[in-house]
Amino acid sequence: METPILNRKLVKVQAPRANQGFLGPDHIARAVIQNDFSNSDPFIILMDDFLDKKDNEPVGGPHPHAGFETVSLLIEGEVGDSAHTMKSGDFQMMTAGSGIVHTETIEGESKMRLLQMWLNLPKKDRWITPRVQDLPFSNVPKVYENGVEIRVYSGTLGGVTSPVKNHTPVVIADMILQPGAKTTQKLPATFNAFLYVIEGSLGVGDAGALSDGQIGWFDRLDEEGESTFSLSGGSSGGRAILYAGQPQNDPIVSYGPFIADKDEEIRNLYRDYRSGKIGHVSDLPEEQRFRY
Template sequence: MASPVIQGDFRESDPFIALMDDRLTKQTDQPAGGPHPHAGFETVSLLLEGEMGDDAHRMEGGDLQLMTAGSGIIHTETIEGKLSMRLLQLWLNLPKKNRWVSPRVQDLPLAKVPTLTQDGAEIKVYSGSLAGLTSPIQNYTPLLIADIRLQPGATTVQHIPASYTAFVYVLEGSIQVGDEAGEVHQDQVGWLNRDSTEPVSELRLAGGKTGGRLVLYAGEPQGDPIVSYGPFIGDTQDDIRRLYQEYRQGKMNHIATVPASQRILW
């Protein structure tokens, strides 16, 4: 079951196009999934549990993959065997100047994710910088992703760029957010305020009665309108028509065929 976490008016969520929470309990050995195209944006996949992918890009629980579809690519999300899986997949807008860059894929396994455990808080930084940690992931669109666990009553205060669009998605328990301690519960989203007059904003998080776990997403708005249709993002409707034509004519390659320099395993 794929549930939309965010979707709607892109002018408000820029640079985030969509976020899906895909939960699957697979009870047969029949493989699921298959090849499909993307172009004009990036997919950011955080696998919370389970396994997925092919031999070239297999993911396990706690791994992240950032795929820059750029000028157009075909990739395969394969799920084999009986398993339970939970995947957060973000569609991230590319800067207009980078929309048609050469496709690239970056894999960040859990063992390489920068992690800090302190005072009842565990922080894993998958992209960007937070809590003195910096992810190796390379970004066209400045992007912060952090998986944060808080014990009951534990507090962490962090700083993020004030101009970024930012939200928290609570995976477990509940989290108190901000000085007014607004509470965000499991499966809920809490949007953070943007401020163009200050360089950084203070983010105060506290674990609820049973503690909590959240994923923080924060990204720099690009300010350019987009056209979204099916698996493609473009600047105009002509872009969408062109991409469908290229896909039908077999002009998009599979991600497994990109040069080694564009396939990065951290």
């Protein structure tokens, strides 16, 4: 007997608060996902950072990561250093794995909005060799149909597939709907999935709705198969980022910039970082760097 196709419904709607960020009074940070990994697996953290910098003092700098992947989508502005710069609409997936240092620096006056996800790695890939994948906006696969635009940064949606390689199966897409426009899309039924609305409002299914700043979690099945979800543009249209990924179902330990399976591994990572054993992303060999 075939598994019935699940029509996804919203089961939880949240409105995360915006707080002053660590970069100073011009930085507003919203923790979209934090401290609920048993329910958000494979998504560990999602931060929505706004910066409206009005001086020339550099902010940010180098810092380490290990044991997971950083998934960055730049909604507006520019971020990076002379070795690597992201611009509006660009995407980067950095597999920290066994350990990497990267630099996120903003110099001079700047207006920026960055979504950065910490994505869990499968346990077998926790300490894999680091790699970095860059997908500039000009090369992002896109679909335009009946007032709906879908930009696919990872995985497959709307009949197009991103070139980005995944350790953890994950779909990431920017979905923009004109007022009244409708779309129905497919996702694997076992994927944990949510929408984060960054402009306007969207109808979700027959009875749900989300507005700017809200996150909506879908229900899911434990059995393999397909599922669908339906969206419609609100009175002024709407834009949401879809994140959907395969849960790994393994507990993790999180401390500072590191993810691990045991506390001892966290201590070892700090020791390695302080002793200079964790290299910088700009020093990765070409075979560990991908630009699409």
